[in-house]
Amino acid sequence: xxxxxxxxxxxxxxxxxxxxxxxxxxxxxxxxxxxxxxxxxxxxxxxxxxxxxxxxxxxxxxxxxxxxxxxxxxxxxxxxxxxxxxxxxxxxxxxxxxxxxxxxxxxxxxxxxxxxxxxxxxxxxxxxxxxxxxxxxxxxxxxxxxxxxxxxxxxxxxxxxxxxxxxxxxxxxxxxxxxxxxxxxxxxxxxxxxxxxxxxxxxxxxxxxxxxxxxxxxxxxxxxxxxxxxxxxxxxxxxxxxxxxxxxxxxxxxxxxxxxxxxxxxxxxxxxxxxxxxxxxxxxxxxxxxxxxxxxxxxxxxxxxxxxxx
Amino acid sequence: xxxxxxxxxxxxxxxxxxxxxxxxxxxxxxxxxxxxxxxxxxxxxxxxxxxxxxxxxxxxxxxxxxxxxxxxxxxxxxxxxxxxxxxxxxxxxxxxxxxxxxxxxxxxxxxxxxxxxxxxxxxxxxxxxxxxxxxxxxxxxxxxxxxxxxxxxxxxxxxxxxxxxxxxxxxxxxxxxxxxxxxxxxxxxxxxxxxxxxxxxxx
Numbered sequence: 319x320x321x322x323x324x325x326x327x328x329x330x331x332x333x334x335x336x337x338x339x340x341x342x343x344x345x346x347x348x349x350x351x352x353x354x355x356x357x358x359x360x361x362x363x364x365x366x367x368x369x370x371x372x373x374x375x376x377x378x379x380x381x382x383x384x385x386x387x388x389x390x391x392x393x394x395x396x397x398x399x400x401x402x403x404x405x406x407x408x409x410x411x412x413x414x415x416x417x418x419x420x421x422x423x424x425x426x427x428x429x430x431x432x433x434x435x436x437x438x439x440x441x442x443x444x445x446x447x448x449x450x451x452x453x454x455x456x457x458x459x460x461x462x463x464x465x466x467x468x469x470x471x472x473x474x475x476x477x478x479x480x481x482x483x484x485x486x487x488x489x490x491x492x493x494x495x496x497x498x499x500x501x502x503x504x505x506x507x508x509x510x511x512x513x514x515x516x517x518x519x520x521x522x523x524x525x526x527x528x529x530x531x532x533x534x535x536x537x538x539x540x541x542x543x544x545x546x547x548x549x550x551x552x553x554x555x556x557x558x559x560x561x562x563x564x565x566x567x568x569x570x571x572x573x574x575x576x577x578x579x580x581x582x583x584x585x586x587x588x589x590x591x592x593x594x595x596x597x598x599x600x601x602x603x604x605x606x607x608x609x610x611x612x613x614x615x616x617x618x619x620x621x622x623x624x625x626x627x628x
Numbered sequence: 629x630x631x632x633x634x635x636x637x638x639x640x641x642x643x644x645x646x647x648x649x650x651x652x653x654x655x656x657x658x659x660x661x662x663x664x665x666x667x668x669x670x671x672x673x674x675x676x677x678x679x680x681x682x683x684x685x686x687x688x689x690x691x692x693x694x695x696x697x698x699x700x701x702x703x704x705x706x707x708x709x710x711x712x713x714x715x716x717x718x719x720x721x722x723x724x725x726x727x728x729x730x731x732x733x734x735x736x737x738x739x740x741x742x743x744x745x746x747x748x749x750x751x752x753x754x755x756x757x758x759x760x761x762x763x764x765x766x767x768x769x770x771x772x773x774x775x776x777x778x779x780x781x782x783x784x785x786x787x788x789x790x791x792x793x794x795x796x797x798x799x800x801x802x803x804x805x806x807x808x809x810x811x812x813x814x815x816x817x818x819x820x821x822x823x824x825x826x827x828x829x830x831x
Contacts, residue, residue, distance in 0.1 A: 405713055469685070472824075
């Protein structure tokens with residue numbers, strides 16, 4: 319009897335699996351197929367071009383996804399806003415239209431899965447261009463699936479062009495500040511601000527190391543950031559793996575325009591909100607115990623005095 | 629006795645001499661075989677981005693307004709040590725979702741000042757970014773309009789909103805972007821669409 323029930327249940331289970339299984343597989347495939355990946359290499363370039371001259375180069379677009387897709391190639395101006403260096407691809411009024419200096423071997427294409435497309439470009443600098451830094455981005459962008467409902471998504475990846483138009487340029491920059499406040503919540507964060515007050519961009523290589531009180535390395539980061547002329551760049555370096563509690567030394571160096579700056583050591587006490595709550599609760603308990611003892615002793619003293627008076 | 633000592637000294641000197649000659653020969657042979665080759669390689673910087681392609685957030689409207697919230701996962705990888713910036717903006721000129729002549733307006737919120745979703749609007753949010761708050765946001769279908777989960781309009785393509793910036797290399801770094809649409813029964817039925825572009829550039 320029980321065996322018969324089991325066999326019947328087993329058959330129903332198989333039937334259910336046979337019905338739902340393919341549907342589940344299909345949904346998985348459909349979702350995976352929808353994703354499209356676009357890659358560009360290199361991510362930036364710093365050519366020096368004479369006024370009136372041209373520069374020829376290329377970048378590659380790679381489709382590492384499972385399906386082919388159409389893409390477009392175009393250039394835009396590149397600038398940044400605020401010290402956070404938010405990229406902005408709109409032109410500044412009265413600024414040279416650097417994006418119009420670009421011509422591409424093709425502006426649209428279809429790229430199959432696991433294929434690489436090489437895009438050749440020519441940058442033609444107008445003869446009357448003043449020496450200095452000029453900036454643009456070249457994008458490769460997937461085409462959104464227009465037939466679908468909802469929010470159609472497209473992706474674009476860009477190569478940044480830090481163009482130096484040859485001639486007398488001013489390389490000038492300075493370290494404005496280096497901060498890592500003493501009491502912090504995780505993640506431990508250090509901030510460095512560098513200014514480019516010249517007429518051309520330059521790279522700044524920042525190295526930050528976090529050590530514990532015994533001098534053991536806990537975190538290390540080296541990063542290179544490009545600074546655009548007449549801007550201040552604030553670089554925030556968070557240690558994402560910060561523990562909830564600890565005392566650390568934060569040290570670092572920054573190198574730009576051929577000179578090194580040793581950043582002063584900062585001591586940082588990391589206390590997470592939970593640890594702070596525990597410390598406060600512990601302090602409250604200690605205070606209550608101390609008050610209780612004081613009160614007890616006073617009462618005991620009064621009792622003794624009464625006893626002696628009797 | 630003296631003769632034996634002399635003999636031993638001679639043998640020792642001979643052995644030392646042979647040893648020195650052998651060592652010198654070996655060193656010369658090793659020196660002759662040693663050569664150095666400098667191997668150099670330039671690893672190009674790359675950056676890649678992927679997303680799910682489409683976010684469907686269908687709404688069955690109600691009199692007071694129903695809200696659907698759905699997510700997309702954006703994945704970025706780069707070997708550029710300067711890190712990357714991921715941004716989000718409109719693909720085209722319109723910020724509204726359109727269906728023929730009908731439209732669903734963009735949220736009146738911004739990334740710094742997002743707002744609770746009004747009926748017949750749509751927007752995006754990323755937990756922990758700008759003024760969105762920590763969330764956590766969760767998916768919902770035709771629910772009541774959340775009084776705490778705030779959304780912003782997707783900005784114009786030229787000045788996209790930054791949703792993540794990093795300091796170093798990244799491998800399959802993911803960011804969840806939430807899209808919300810709220811509609812009441814006054815919104816004409818139809819298939820509404822809009823296109824959003826994710827931009828990934830190295831820092």
